[in-house]
Amino acid sequence: MGSVFVVEYHHIRAGKNSMIRSPKEFRADLERLYKLGFRPCTVSQYLNNQMDMPPGATPAVFTFDDSNPSQLQLRPDGAVDPNCAVGIWQEFAKLHPDFPVRATFYVLPDVMWGQPKMLEKKLALLKSLGCELGNHTVTHPILRKLSDDKVKEEIAVATDRLEKLGVPLPVSLALPFGVSPKNKQLLRGFDYKGKRYVQKAVFLVGAEPACSPMDPKLDRYRIPRIQAYNGPMGLPEWLDKFERGQVKAYVAP
Numbered sequence: 001m002g003s004v005f006v007v008e009y010h011h012i013r014a015g016k017n018s019m020i021r022s023p024k025e026f027r028a029d030l031e032r033l034y035k036l037g038f039r040p041c042t043v044s045q046y047l048n049n050q051m052d053m054p055p056g057a058t059p060a061v062f063t064f065d066d067s068n069p070s071q072l073q074l075r076p077d078g079a080v081d082p083n084c085a086v087g088i089w090q091e092f093a094k095l096h097p098d099f100p101v102r103a104t105f106y107v108l109p110d111v112m113w114g115q116p117k118m119l120e121k122k123l124a125l126l127k128s129l130g131c132e133l134g135n136h137t138v139t140h141p142i143l144r145k146l147s148d149d150k151v152k153e154e155i156a157v158a159t160d161r162l163e164k165l166g167v168p169l170p171v172s173l174a175l176p177f178g179v180s181p182k183n184k185q186l187l188r189g190f191d192y193k194g195k196r197y198v199q200k201a202v203f204l205v206g207a208e209p210a211c212s213p214m215d216p217k218l219d220r221y222r223i224p225r226i227q228a229y230n231g232p233m234g235l236p237e238w239l240d241k242f243e244r245g246q247v248k249a250y251v252a253p
């Protein structure tokens with residue numbers, strides 16, 4: 001019944017703000033999580049309580065938002081750029097096979113990491129690694145400012161695009177900026193242009209560990225995440241608390 005760390009990344013590149021994790025910091029996160037006994041899983045594995053962990057391991061649900069180029073880049077020969085998030089993690093997983101690349105990517109269908117000609121290759125790669133895609137709307141709006149109809153359009157069109165790419169539905173949704181629409185009922189599901197759309201779950205931006213998938217208190221339409229940045233309620237701070245025994249995390253039976 002312990003809590004689950006749902007970790008959230010945006011850019012993996014040089015620079016300093018809460019949306020950026022440098023390659024060095026990302027490597028350090030993987031190393032620290034590994035040493036503390038965390039093992040990676042996707043959002044679906046978490047929601048379905050099929051986290052596929054060795055006994056005693058603690059799940060870390062990895063999420064990457066916005067499909068920024070620095071998350072997944074291929075070189076002209078098709079090889080994964082060793083400096084993008086997936087490349088760095090693959091390198092880490094070679095040394096630590098029990099920490100495989102396993103994450104949920106909340107993508108913007110018009111962005112999808114740039115390199116449009118490489119998209120099919122990237123999707124096949126992610127699938128082969130056991131990663132999955134989730135919905136992050138089409139244009140990343142502040143949903144609270146939109147009419148119900150516009151909210152539906154943002155979620156529905158993104159869902160259709162994912163379905164077209166072969167993603168099994170329903171998918172989960174990460175709210176742009178963590179902001180809910182005025183009409184929160186839309187987060188569960190709605191009808192749009194004669195079709196029914198439902199969300200498997202909805203994720204916020206911050207700022208604490210989530211409930212265990214078996215906990216009746218888990219609100220699937222408001223699941224918190226932990227941002228990977230050096231600041232209040234960021235990943236390093238939560239890992240410090242975990243190390244000091246101040247967070248009771250879920251442990252695989």
Ligand SMILES: [Zn+2]
Pocket residue numbers: 065066136140175176177
């Ligand atoms: Zn975003």
